[in-house]
Amino acid sequence: VYPPLRHADWHGCTPTDLVFPFFLFIVGVSLWFSMKKYGQKLNSRSLLRIIRRTVTIFALGIFLAVFPHFVRDYSSLRIMGVLQRIALAYCLGAIICLSVNRNYLWIVIAVILLSYWAILAIAGGADPYSLENNFALKVDVAVLGKNHLYKGYGIPFDPEGLFSTLPAVCTVLIGYYAGELLGKGSAGWDKVVKLLLLGASSAGLGLLWSIVFPLNKPLWTSSYVLYTAGIAMGVLALIYLIADVWKLRKWGVFFLVFGTNALFSYFLAGIWTKTMLTVKLTSGGQEMNLYNWIWEKICVPVAGNMNGSLMFALLQVLLVWIIALILYRKKIMIRL
Incomplete structure (x- = not known):
């Protein structure tokens, strides 16, 4: 990291x-x-x-x-x-x-x-x-x-x-x-x-x-x-x-998507991380959770350890952002 x-x-x-x-x-x-x-x-x-x-x-x-x-x-x-x-x-x-x-x-x-x-x-x-x-x-x-x-x-x-x-x-x-x-x-x-x-x-x-x-x-x-x-x-x-x-506001749309459902996005990220740690996969006869599988089989081979860590984090951010974007476009704001 x-x-x-x-x-x-x-x-x-x-x-x-x-x-x-x-x-x-x-x-x-x-x-x-x-x-x-x-x-x-x-x-x-x-x-x-x-x-x-x-x-x-x-x-x-x-x-x-x-x-x-x-x-x-x-x-x-x-x-x-x-x-x-x-x-x-x-x-x-x-x-x-x-x-x-x-x-x-x-x-x-x-x-x-x-x-x-x-x-x-x-x-x-x-x-x-x-x-x-x-x-x-x-x-x-x-x-x-x-x-x-x-x-x-x-x-x-x-x-x-x-x-x-x-x-x-x-x-x-x-x-x-x-x-x-x-x-x-x-x-x-x-x-x-x-x-x-x-x-x-x-x-x-x-x-x-x-x-x-x-x-x-x-x-x-x-x-x-x-x-x-x-x-x-x-x-x-x-x-x-x-x-x-x-x-000048167009540059901020990426952040606005998160901001309209900030707590939901954080909560979703937590749920997704724990889900990845729970889901088990078998690769090459070795059992590992989805979290480690994405890290070891995708991120490290593509980008190495240091950049792979950044890539892994950015992939998770992108996933949550896409879901938040769907809510944003549908004008759905989850208020707590």
Whole structure:
């Protein structure tokens, strides 16, 4: 796998580590637009929508965790995950955005991020930001139990754990603020400049903070929140400039196809990956799953190991995109 397409082993931030915070950032942006119909207020109607969407997304995450075997022994079921974090970050972020005065939103963000830093630094022991000693792990073990955490780090530790979801809420809050900035008034350069300035300030502050509180996706550190949100604002400013100020939009159709059914596309990709791992094939007297068969019999012979890995990933993206394109052309948007 090409290094930029890998996650950082622990501390650090690769381009791949930008994907999830970018998604949560856009969750916040879209939250502002979706809540216009409720007057940006927390009331019975908006709260019902928030709860319904939270439960649905969380349930889809659990479904992915048990698919396709649906075993009855759930003693080692991983409770948290990507969709589960999206659900909780959306829920808490939406409630905060609709119940807190907009002038105080940055204060809420600052309090959460500073508190998270202080708690991890004080309660984590001699090496508070390490895999083994971080306080987020202690909370998740106490609340969820070791058996229900992700096992991919060699020890039970969940990169989408409960406690580290708190700073992830701030990614949604910053996105909401950016959505409000874009949503008010007519399209113009002033919005581009504001987003770029805010983005540069946020990313710069995140980098400075990382000197004492490292950029870390699994812990979703406060420096990581500001750094990734800053880059997200910069990218959003560029897209807004091209699509809304310059009115050049044809180039974005590929991404629009995914964007109209973003969560469905992610869910479908997860289902397809697990299906490939389940389907068994026999090749040359050797049994292997469909996932490995495509990799070993198609991608590696055609492109080699490194490029074959990229080819494999692009084939999966293309498959999901084609299905999303069919939905897009039929104007089917699966809303959760």
